[in-house]
Amino acid sequence: MKKIKIKVPATVANMVCGFDILGMAIHEPYDEMELKLLDSPEIIIKHEDRFGLSEDPSNNVAGVVLQHIQQHLKLTTGFEVTIRKHIKPGSGLGSSAASAAGAAFGANALLGNILSKEEMVHFAMFGEELASGVRHADNIAPCIYGGITLVKSSSPIDIIPLNTPDLFVAAVHPQVEVKTSDARQILKKNILLKDAIEQWGNIAGLVTGILKNDIPLIGRSLNDVIIEPVRSILIPKFEEIKAKSLKMGALGGGISGSGPSIFMLTERKQTAQDIARMMKSVYDDIEVESLIYVSKINPVGIEIVEKEY
Known part of the structure; x- marks a missing residue:
C-alpha cells in the first residue's frame, strides 16, 4: 500500500473514576489523516488546520511516533503525513492521542500490518509523552481498539477491550x-x-x-x-x-x-x-x-x- 486515508476518533479518558486506565472512543469529533509511504527515509508532516502545531517531526506528536517506528524497524523508507485536526488541542477529548494513534495505525497499514495492536499502542505512547510528559494509554487504547478499553498495565502493555454498551x-x-x-x-x-x-x-x-x-x-x-x-x-x-x-x-x-x-x-x-x-x-x-x-x-x-x- 502506498497511501492511506483514515478517520481518527476523539476519546474520553478516565470515564470518571478510572484515572489513566479507562477510556472510550466516540464518533464526534474526529481527525482526518493521510499517510504516504516514501522511498527516502525522511518524515514529512503537513497540517491543514488552524491550530498552528509544529511540523518539525521531532516536535510533532505524529512525527515522534513515526520516528520511533522507523528506528525500531530499521526502515529505509519514510512517511509523509497530512493532518486535518477537528479535535481541538487541549480539549480533553484526546487530540494528541488521535495524532499519535493515527500515525501508528496508518504506518502499520502501509507496512503490511506487521505490528500488533499492543505494539501500535506502545509506539503511540511516545506521542503522548511529547504532548503531556507522561506515557499514558487511556486515550490511545480506545482509539486503536475501539469501544471501551481497560489499560491493566502500561509497562508491559496489557490492554483489555471491554464491551460497548448501547449508550x-x-x-x-x-x-x-x-x-x-x-x-x-x-x-x-x-x-x-x-x-x-x-x-x-x-x-x-x-x-x-x-x-x-x-x-x-x-x-x-x-x-x-x-x-x-x-x-x-x-x-x-x-x-x-x-x-x-x-x-x-x-x-x-x-x-x-x-x-x-x-x-x-x-x-x-x-x-x-x-x-x-x-x-x-x-x-x-x-x-x-x-x-x-x-x-x-x-x-x-x-x-x-x-x-x-
Missing part, C-alpha cells in the same frame, strides 16, 4: 484552556485509604457494569472521589452542569480526560441532545463559547476511509 454520550467543550501537564500537577500526592477503597469499588463496579451490560450499575459507579474534586475547580460551571445533567436523566459523567470538556452518558439519544443543549446554554449565559457533541460509543475506533496501492 449515548453528550459532551461539551468550553473554550477555556486546561493543560494536561497543569491538571496533573495539582493532583494530590497522597490520598486517604477510605477514599482509595471507595474509588476501587467504583472502578470495579463500572467495569463489571460494562461487561454485564448492567446500566444501573454503570450509573451508580460513575463517581470519582479523588481526581474530580481537585480538577473540577479548573472548569467553570462544572458542578452546575453535572447537577443539571443528572436531574435531566443522565446516568452520570464528569471531566473528559484532564478537561475542560465534560461528558455525560445517557440511555436515550433525546436525553443526550437535551443535555448537550443545556450545557451550551450554561456557557452562553456566562459568555463562554462552547462546542457540543452527541455521539454513541464508537465500537470501531480508527477507520480506513481510502487505500491506494
